[in-house]
Amino acid sequence: MLLNNSCECFNRYILDVRDRGIIDMLEMIKVKLMWRLRRKKEDMQRIIAKGRERICPKILKKLEKLKDESIFYVVEYSGGPSVSCHGHGKTYVVNMMDLCCDCGKWQLTGIPCEHAVAAIMGNDGDPVDYINECYYISTYMNVYSHYINPTEREELWPKPAEDVQPVKPPAQVQKRRGRKVTARRNEPEEIEIAAAQKRCLRMPQYV
Known part of the structure; x- marks a missing residue:
């Protein structure tokens, strides 16, 4: 599994929409990206208006x-x-x-x-x-010069052809008891690093 800062940042960015349905999740991510692109562009335009250097x-x-x-x-x-x-x-x-x-x-x-x-x-x-x-x-x-167009509501989406079979939703899965786990699972190498840490008995810190 690929783990880097970009993956971790995006995973945190969509943390509040990951448990939604696929359509709702994509729509909410789209709105978040629309807002982010506009805000980043406006922030930099204000900096340019102040006549600053060519560097951020x-x-x-x-x-x-x-x-x-x-x-x-x-x-x-x-x-x-x-x-x-x-x-x-x-x-x-x-x-x-x-x-x-x-x-x-x-x-x-x-x-x-x-x-x-x-x-x-x-x-x-x-x-x-x-x-x-x-x-x-x-x-x-140049990076934030692009934009995402809004989409129409679901009732106005194009209808599929009659010979196309609709995709059925997944079967209902019985929910487990207890609180839902949202924390990311540690990779094997991360578990080994955590197990290698020892807590000092005299001082409240790890060694």
């Missing part, structure tokens, strides 16, 4: 924190694309041409890490120019 505001806030952290690093330039960055007892190599760093944060997020920011600003550059295009406001607006 949350990313700019992260970049400001990285600038504050970058002052603790000393940069040594070799004359080539690779730069040596020293700080906190460690050394990192930043490649300005390949947009990568030994720590791996720059490649993973598309945002220059504190080591890359130190190297960029030490060379009189602007870290904003090295941020991935996926964080541009123009990219954001």
Whole structure:
């Protein structure tokens, strides 16, 4: 089974409609998506009206924190694309041409890490120019430029042909006693991780 942040976020997003019938569930998800697309678009339009940067505001806030952290690093330039960055007892190599760093944060997020920011600003550059295009406001607006058209009520839906047999609803299943379980079942590897944790008897924490 595929487990990642996207699946978990969507599963939580539809948590309140999962127990509905298939048609009602899809209609409710459609309404939620219609509202989300409109809200995201309007929020970004207000930001554009204020005349801000070309980068999304949350990313700019992260970049400001990285600038504050970058002052603790000393940069040594070799004359080539690779730069040596020293700080906190460690050394990192930043490649300005390949947009990568030994720590791996720059490649993973598309945002220059504190080591890359130190190297960029030490060379009189602007870290904003090295941020991935996926964080541009123009990219954001392009993602949310689409919309979902509303649908007519069920009575106005096209009728199937006479020779098409309607799909019968599933057989009624007798409900079990007790409270309905809504929590997600843990995968085998998650159970192993939980079983490996031990509770300290002296201190109220897991070790």
